[in-house]
Amino acid sequence: MSGVLTGKVAIITGAGQGIGEAIALRLAQDGASIGIIDLDTSKAESVADKIRAFGVGARTATCDVSDRDQLHAAVAEIETALGGFDIMINNAGIAQVLPLLEVRSDDLERITRINIGGVLWGIQAAAASFIERGIRGKIINACSIAAFLGQPVFGVYSSTKFAVRALTQAAAQEYAQYGITVNGYSPGTVGTDMWDEIDRILADRSGVAVGESFRNQAHAAALGRPSTPDDVAGLVAFLAGPDSDYMTGQSPLVDGGMLFN
Structure with missing residues (x-):
């Protein structure tokens, strides 16, 4: 298969279903080999089989992204199996629907560890590898329309996505000296x-x-x-490809016109 990502390797967290799966399939169609990191091994393997049908490589790793050591190890495992990687997509996350008065410590800790920690650990793992190997890689983070507007009963979820947007901006500035770009995508x-x-x-x-x-x-x-998952995957494909090489620190909306920023 030939495409704009031929010869590239992309690692995607939470790629066993939904938006993550759509991103994995789209990048595979564009020629990339895909590393799938997911908590559900069977779903990850199912997506990997679909990817291999495009004639590109696929590898899975089972991981809880909220655990720093697990995520770093999963990235290293896929890097070894696929001969390196060029693109890291921190897609895994969860939703939470709770009025602020009902949020308890466990609720806050769980969503923070997954939605913020999972992105931070993925940024770390990718940046460390890119810098060590001298790769001008791309890091792409799952943001959200909720990163631009907090809404009732989505307050804590929104706060985690605001945090992802902030991490994206900070990482873009920290890693620009190495030629690494860091962007996000913000579905509706x-x-x-x-x-x-x-x-x-x-x-x-x-x-x-x-x-x-x-x-x-x-x-x-x-x-x-x-929106469909494929709508989001189209934006991520642009961010993963060469046409976005001069873009960093951004988290563009892909929401069909819900917000205008």
């Missing part, structure tokens, strides 16, 4: 299993029918439809 309402769960929680809390919250969010976009 995406039709995934995560949003299905959010929708069920909102339905329980508000008494609206299941699916109504998702439809209302989708219709709030100027383009009048929800």
Whole structure:
């Protein structure tokens, strides 16, 4: 297979389903070999099989991204198996739907460890490898529309995504001297299993029918439809490819026109 990423290797966390899977498949179509890091081994292997069908390499590693040692080890394992890597996509994350008064210590700790810690540890692992090998690599982080606007019952989730946006800006400045770029991607309402769960929680809390919250969010976009994982993967493919080489520290929205920044 030939494409703009032929000969490149991308590592993607949380690539066993949803947006992460769509990103993995898109970059494979563009010619990259893919390392999949996910907590669910069977889902990761299923995606790896799809990737190999494009004629590129694939390797999986089972990992809890909130554990620094585990994530660093998983990145090193894939680096060895695939002969290095050029692109790190810190995609793994969780949602949380809770009014601020209901948030407890365990809630805060869990989402912080995954959404912020998982990105920070991935940035560290990639940057250390790129600097050691003299690679002008790319680091790409999962941000969100929630990184630009905090919303009721999504307050702590939003705070983690604001933090990812801040880490992206800081890392871009720290690693620019090595030719490493660091960017993010900020989806809006995406039709995934995560949003299905959010929708069920909102339905329980508000008494609206299941699916109504998702439809209302989708219709709030100027383009009048929800995003698909492939919409997000298209932006990530641009950030992973050569056309974004002079772009760093940015977290562009891909939300169909929900916010205008």
